[in-house]
Amino acid sequence: MPKRRDFTNGLPDPIALREEILKKYPAKIAKKRIKGIVINDPEVDQEIMVNVRTIPGIITQRGCTYAGCKGVVLGPTRDIINLVHGPIGCSFYAWLTRRNQTRVPEGGDNFINYCYSTDMQDENIVFGGEAKLKEAVREAFEIFKPKAIGIFSTCPVGLIGDDVHSVARDMKAELGINIFGFSCEGYRGVSQSAGHHIANNGVFKHVVGLNDRERVGKFQVNLLGEYNIGGDAFEIEALFEEAGITLLSTFSGNSTIKSMEYSHTADLNMVMCHRSINYIAEMMEEKYGIPWVKVSFVGAEATCKSLRKIADYFGDAGMKAKVEEIIAREMAKVEAVKSSIKPRVEGKLAMMFVGGSRAHHYQDLFGELGIRTVSAGYEFAHRDDYEGRKVIPTIKIDADTRNIEELTVSKDEAHFRPDLVEKKAELESNGFAFKDYDGMMPDMLKNSLVIDDVNHWETEKLIEFYKPDVFCAGIKEKYVVQKAGVPLKQLHSYDYGGPYTCFGGAINFYVEMERMLATNIWKMIDAPWKNESELVGSMTIEY
């Protein structure tokens, strides 16, 4: 076991660590990499180079555009057939591997447990795959009778010129259900992030606004960027219900395409994962006048803050009282568990390298236990996720970003909500913040190391330098880190645990950290005879 370092008087300047990391790289790579590794100072604005191409050959955490589009944003929606147009692997690997839980009402559709593919063969690559795709859509329709089908393009599709959008249009006309395509070929962007944007565009264009359902609640909201990993959305739903908040639709955990169709009738959009879904929030505001706020339900404190923010937005005395009642009741439970666990884990060190939001959100949960985050970074974020939305106007649009369609959105006069625009202006004048995301860096400690798109070599060096008590990343990193004697908590799949949102989730997480950090199992790695000298006995058997 590595010897722990003492950081009680602040974190050491990691400049030497950064130098050592860069020393290994060929000069050209080092020059680029240094811009993605920032020694944090929460008082100072620093630019970090992110959302750029990973250097070929680097062992990266990142996946592809298709993964971001199909796997992340559309995958958790249960009443749509997500048909992957491509060779078999793309659909196979996205089949149930993301733990998007969903609660299906009696008789409801649920296609999440199925994997659909056109299984392209070489003749489809040579002669084109549109005919096969059409036939596959027909077969899916006849066998499964879905209300919607989404078609996802994989790498070869764009290259051979199959037009999934025209196939979708034709099949929509033929079958009379909603069918739409996504040009989310794996190579479209530098990471999953491009796929999120493409998915946002597709859902906004083809789904949102199709159903002007009558109001069903006094306070109608949508939750954006919550994918119900491990049941996170269930926790949030229960909380809203108790507080009298009507959740129309979630994009996209425990959700349905049907609910997204009337999501434009909401009074407020709440954004959880800023990176993957802020596009829809922005477009809905432009088209329908629905304002959005950034929320987080990861961590008990964050949950209180978000609940109060919603109550403040609606300004309803009854809701405010209810929210305070819930907070008082639930925080008592949270404190009881926290006070028994915190003394056992306080002062430990954590690192987290995931996603486009989680590496930030989870610092709150660790903070509640007195565990400090010494280094963190995102896998596919943009500068605003690190530095805050204030930098958006200064972000340079490079060729890779230009590949992704920017929808031109205009006001929908029939559905626009001037009342919400007015409400927003009034609240803003009273200091209420909308679109409020200041990014991860201002919340991190001085001298913590912020690393974008961390790679394998850097991971090894980080562990050597900080000797963290817990490392948070994904499945590819899990056993690499654990072999080095450091427990790893997956923040994509939660290691098949969770939920970790809201009050109950915070308690789950505290208990999980107690399990991971207070165990003696890591101290048993060395055999008791490790340091004994070797003996050759006289009774040795000769083979």
Next chain:
Amino acid sequence: MLLRHTTKEVRERTALTVNPAKTCQPVGAMYAALGVHGCLPHSHGSQGCCSYHRSALTRHYKEPVMAATSSFTEGSSVFGGQANLLQAIETIFAVYEPEIIAVHSTCLSETIGDDLNQIVNKAKDEGKVPFGKYVIQASTPSYVGSHVTGYANMLEGFVKYFAEKTDEKIRQINLLAGWVEPSDMRELKRIMKMMKIKSVLLPDTSDVLDTPMTGKFEMYPKGGTTISEMVSMGDSMQSLGLGEWATQKAAIMLDNQCKVPFDIIDIPVGLKATDRFIQALAKAGRVSISESITEERGRLLDVITDMHQYLYGKRVAVYGDPDNIIPLIEFLVDMDMKPVYIVSGTPGKKFEERMSEILSERVPEAKYKNGPQADMFLMHQWIKENPVDLLIGNTYGKYIARDENIPFVRMGFPIVDRIGHSYFPTIGYMGGLRIVEKILSVLMDKQDSACLEEKFELVM
């Protein structure tokens, strides 16, 4: 119901695959390359391929799975991936220091027509491959074959590059392993030791994907076939390929290139396939079969006869890869079980022939299909039509097993919800014993939990 939309009426499909019983070539190439010592697999395509394959293998083994990618973007897809691969080779040797980079292609790089051979040669010409280090390649477009053929292509790539024929024959045989687990690789080596036959096992993922917890991460664990072993394969007396789909190409390459004659036999799963394997070894090594091996065989047979009543006549559905399920089906039939439904997404005409040989007399009612649309959805529909007593296949079967309340034995790739496959072999006689034990456990657990109280048995 987890698979609530699956009904028993089968509508013929020609374009749509639902719940596949296969995946794509590159993951097989990656797995095979992990079985070579000091080798870093490299995926020449977009990042997602490498990420997905590493994730799939990591979930299956719960071990580090290291591999790199050419990280294609739109530009490389338009202008070709040469610059990306050249850069990757340079980066990898500088940062990760492997002995060998094993490059495999993807649907992306194949569609745009990247010539791996030419690019690798260019890398050598430009001095991007340090002295004593190697870059080898295999073509594995995802729209051809399956994960199994990807494995086969990578094996072929290794022997093509490394095996050398000199004037001196070496008194050893080449053992080309089909797609089996590290535990099985270890078992193969144990059997070779018992047979007292010197051999080179390629690939060998034991001590790579089943490594001990030491508190130290090793980028290149101690296991894996070494370069010198691969070089020596060209001088071996004979090659023995275990599984036609996965090893035939490499065996033929060794024959063509180095004149090493070969035999292709089944992966030794179950009684008869292991009998054939042991006999083939004895013939190849010109040795007699040791008493201890005969005793292992006897133990397996003893357990089968002891427990025959629980196996007899049981209807089984099996899905998986041809090399693995052909001998498994034979084994089930030998134990008087009835494998009635069989699917494999991996194409190949030989599958039907072998199934017919094994099943036509003993289980004439059996339905089997491989290749396009031979998927788990079809098999589930057959099960809906007429139920089975047992399901055998990879983890994805658990959805069918729960919906239909069928005892379920996990075999194949991937197994992502149980452990054991890395450590306890299912090949050879001892592996056969494990298969029997697993089958009996689930069948008898079902009987114990489902039978009437008055029929509950203490002794079984």
